[in-house]
Amino acid sequence: xxxxxxxxxxGLEAKWDEWWxxxxxxxxxxTKTREEIFAIDTPPPTASGNLHMGHxxxxxxxxxxxxxxxxxGKTLFYPMGWDDNGLPTERRVQNYFGVWCDPSxxxxxxxxxxxxxxxxxxxxxxxRPNFIDLCERLTAEDEKxxxxxxxxxxxxxxxxxxxxxxxxxxxxxxxxxxxRLLDRGLAYQEEAPTMWDVDFQTAVAQAEIEDKExxxxxxxxxxxxxxxxxxxxxxTSRPELIPACVALVVNPSDGRFAPMVGRxxxxxxxxxxxPVVAHELADPERGTGVAMICTFGDLTDVTxxxxxxxxxxxxxxxxxxxxxxxxGEPGWESRDVQAARAAxxxxxxxxxxxxxxxxxxxxxxxxxxxxxxxxxxxxxxYYERGERPLEVVSSRQWFVKxxxxxxxxxxxxxxxxxxxxxxxxxxxxxxxxxxxxxxISRQRFFGVPFPVWYPVGQDGSPDRGRPILPxxxxxxxxxxxxxxxxxxxxxxxxxxxxxxxxxxxxxxxxSSLTPQIASGWEEDPDLFARVFPMDLRPQSHDIxxxxxxxxxxxxxxxxxxxxxxxxxxxxWILDPDRKKMSKSKGNVVxxxxxxxxxxxxxxxxxAASARLGIDxxxxxxxxxxxxxxxxxxxxxxxxxxxxxxPEGEVSDPxxxxxxxxxxxxxxxxxxxxxxxxxxxxxxVIERFFWGFTDDYLELxxxxxYGSHGPEAAGSAIAALRLALSVLLRLFAPFLPYxxxxxxxxxxxxxxxxxxxxxxxxxxxxxxxxDPIVHQVAAWVLGEVRKAKALAKRSLRTEVExxxxxxxxxxxxxLRGVERDVREAGTVAELVHAQAEEPSVxxxxxxxxx
RNA sequence: GGGCGCGUAGCUCAGCGGGAGAGCGCUCGCCUCACACGCGAGAGGUCGCAGGUUCAAAACCUGCCGCGCCCACCA
Numbered sequence: 001x002x003x004x005x006x007x008x009x010x011g012l013e014a015k016w017d018e019w020w021x022x023x024x025x026x027x028x029x030x031t032k033t034r035e036e037i038f039a040i041d042t043p044p045p046t047a048s049g050n051l052h053m054g055h056x057x058x059x060x061x062x063x064x065x066x067x068x069x070x071x072x073g074k075t076l077f078y079p080m081g082w083d084d085n086g087l088p089t090e091r092r093v094q095n096y097f098g099v100w101c102d103p104s105x106x107x108x109x110x111x112x113x114x115x116x117x118x119x120x121x122x123x124x125x126x127x128r129p130n131f132i133d134l135c136e137r138l139t140a141e142d143e144k145x146x147x148x149x150x151x152x153x154x155x156x157x158x159x160x161x162x163x164x165x166x167x168x169x170x171x172x173x174x175x176x177x178x179x180r181l182l183d184r185g186l187a188y189q190e191e192a193p194t195m196w197d198v199d200f201q202t203a204v205a206q207a208e209i210e211d212k213e214x215x216x217x218x219x220x221x222x223x224x225x226x227x228x229x230x231x232x233x234x235x236t237s238r239p240e241l242i243p244a245c246v247a248l249v250v251n252p253s254d255g256r257f258a259p260m261v262g263r264x265x266x267x268x269x270x271x272x273x274x275p276v277v278a279h280e281l282a283d284p285e286r287g288t289g290v291a292m293i294c295t296f297g298d299l300t301d302v303t304x305x306x307x308x309x310x311x312x313x314x315x316x317x318x319x320x321x322x323x324x325x326x327x328g329e330p331g332w333e334s335r336d337v338q339a340a341r342a343a344x345x346x347x348x349x350x351x352x353x354x355x356x357x358x359x360x361x362x363x364x365x366x367x368x369x370x371x372x373x374x375x376x377x378x379x380x381x382y383y384e385r386g387e388r389p390l391e392v393v394s395s396r397q398w399f400v401k402x403x404x405x406x407x408x409x410x411x412x413x414x415x416x417x418x419x420x421x422x423x424x425x426x427x428x429x430x431x432x433x434x435x436x437x438x439x440i441s442r443q444r445f446f447g448v449p450f451p452v453w454y455p456v457g458q459d460g461s462p463d464r465g466r467p468i469l470p471x472x473x474x475x476x477x478x479x480x481x482x483x484x485x486x487x488x489x490x491x492x493x494x495x496x497x498x499x500x501x502x503x504x505x506x507x508x509x510x511s512s513l514t515p516q517i518a519s520g521w522e523e524d525p526d527l528f529a530r531v532f533p534m535d536l537r538p539q540s541h542d543i544x545x546x547x548x549x550x551x552x553x554x555x556x557x558x559x560x561x562x563x564x565x566x567x568x569x570x571x572w573i574l575d576p577d578r579k580k581m582s583k584s585k586g587n588v589v590x591x592x593x594x595x596x597x598x599x600x601x602x603x604x605x606x607a608a609s610a611r612l613g614i615d616x617x618x619x620x621x622x623x624x625x626x627x628x629x630x631x632x633x634x635x636x637x638x639x640x641x642x643x644x645x646p647e648g649e650v651s652d653p654x655x656x657x658x659x660x661x662x663x664x665x666x667x668x669x670x671x672x673x674x675x676x677x678x679x680x681x682x683x684v685i686e687r688f689f690w691g692f693t694d695d696y697l698e699l700x701x702x703x704x705y706g707s708h709g710p711e712a713a714g715s716a717i718a719a720l721r722l723a724l725s726v727l728l729r730l731f732a733p734f735l736p737y738x739x740x741x742x743x744x745x746x747x748x749x750x751x752x753x754x755x756x757x758x759x760x761x762x763x764x765x766x767x768x769x770d771p772i773v774h775q776v777a778a779w780v781l782g783e784v785r786k787a788k789a790l791a792k793r794s795l796r797t798e799v800e801x802x803x804x805x806x807x808x809x810x811x812x813x814l815r816g817v818e819r820d821v822r823e824a825g826t827v828a829e830l831v832h833a834q835a836e837e838p839s840v841x842x843x844x845x846x847x848x849x
Numbered sequence: 850g851g852g853c854g855c856g857u858a859g860c861u862c863a864g865c866g867g868g869a870g871a872g873c874g875c876u877c878g879c880c881u882c883a884c885a886c887g888c889g890a891g892a893g894g895u896c897g898c899a900g901g902u903u904c905a906a907a908a909c910c911u912g913c914c915g916c917g918c919c920c921a922c923c924a
Contacts, residue, residue, distance in 0.1 A: 794880095
């Protein structure tokens, strides 16, 4: 036993992190069976980003669960991942090395980025495999910094189980999953209108789209009927799409326009004849009740176009500009081709927004624009990282079937245990609102390529209908540099040869496999059987529709089951003004500073006091409170352990009372942890602990020092030590450093591998103990202290006499603890008086300075 | 428009059918042999509003107001 004279929190992080690493305290034990293992699907943080207090908070939440389960006897499968696959890394590598990824270049085995030929300042094109190497190299540095922070924070991760989302293993898993879906007809490619970002020039999925409210204007426009018998009016915020108009639509039940259905209107300026059609989705309440159908203004247009079998006249190009005029060609017939060309030439080449102003002028001149455009604020779809509104563009993309699985996915959502429970509603509303299959192809460069080649026909064009696929054993492949079976490299791109699919997968196509990637799916069947499906997915609520949803989807498609049983959803950390913390607002504080300044336990205390699922405002004050608690544990422990372990056992009613109350705390804390209510567990434990130090310790101090003989002292000391052992273990998940430090003063091994306390281990020592005893004693002591404080006297002041008025029953209880109360309150005489209403009279002694 | 969550002391929040609570902050006092990085005490609230259920409502029901988020709409 070595209790330091002046215990301190300083340096505990470095000391114990090293010790735990050396001792393998958190190492996974793969000899255990599935039932003995608790497996966590740790969120891989984005490399090339920054870790902020939100990460600290949510990763701590997960660690609390891990440590609790470990002490409950489970072996933890608690890996870490780094998400280095995606746009952030791509951009960072481009800027850092001054390169860009060109998948058309062949892999260069002797590539050396420092020896690149740089004739000017322009970025240098780099083959994809080499670009991926650069990504791995650069992100390795981030990952080191992240690991340092997480270690310092005390995450009980098994660092030997680390993976990254761009490494060969992850690419293999992503490609294997894709090939299997393809084989089963669950993945397919199709030329179809999809949401398209005109700046990044890639297709995007519904999950990556966000709404933004922007300025716009409604233009009221007149369409004349072809036979000259009248006209219809529509309202649109996108008049530049008039050349793409292929029909006008009204609701079939709308009596106002019933006679119009089936007739033909003429588009203003362009003179194209378009039918007036009817469809349920046309809303009689909106605008004029007549809408123009364009190819394509939004997804409703796509639905109309598809269901009503309308022709396509596409005018918006992939870069967001208006295409050149094609009036007069087949499908672009006009009553006045010259006029159509003239009008179109005013728009061609312009970005949509500028074309809009141009056409508004033309419409005003021609008299088709009715009144002034009406300025409005309206909602437009944006790519989450994009700067311009999304367009709907027709292109060939890979899709994964989701719509036909909707009911099963909803069922899985109900099967999953959500913490907090109401987060399940977000999943359900997302799944219910899905409007199409998952578009998984991206026209980007850095990411997992599709493991697909196409034969090139004699005309030199690839036959996308007959993909050439690699055997699973060849994965991962990069079709831009690898050659399919039966071909030679020289045949790439030539008639009779082959060509690789140029696209890469949505980053979520890989992230959605984290349970499989971490578990060694198809590569380590033994490990897989022991940890999959996992127990817990921890994550924040903003990525329920992406990470959580796609992971459920992939597991359903591949395994027909949930990838985990429980999902723990963390909230966000807001700055003290309750605004979301973000880099752009410049209110992000670096976690490492807080860890250095206050200590990991203090920071963890702050994180642990936030419940799952709720957004919390960041208060540095809360961290200081955590530090205070850690220091208090240090000092209280030093005091308790300053007494030699006694011979005797717990016999005093006060001591038994305390331990009985503690047994109740153990029960409550355990139940709270089981319910993923770590904040409630901490609250219960902490509340007891402060009562323990403020009241119990003061009450038994004298007795422990031997004021009433060795037997009485022995009872107190035995109770103190037992309580300390239990309390340290209760605190261990929250404050791993200080509890380990104290544990090392008097126990063998790591506290984090010791057993979580149970009421059973307190049963004998607390037998017959009644919590009321401790309460009565603390009450009388409190009244005595109050009298001293009100008299502005020192707590050491002698009290001449205390008269306690109370019921016979409680006075009887008091008798049993009287000596402790008198000693703690320095009371000379204690008198009992029976009464219905409890009260305490305190007579202080003469002034004693 | 639909859904979810939240409105309790100056601040952050717990309580969710029978005493209105904690911590911080504030005020006053205390070097008491574990701790002055501490200890003790005090002040401070028509529990968003209005109805209803109940012997009893901060808690349950209904409606309203306010805040946040998710989904949908984007003619």
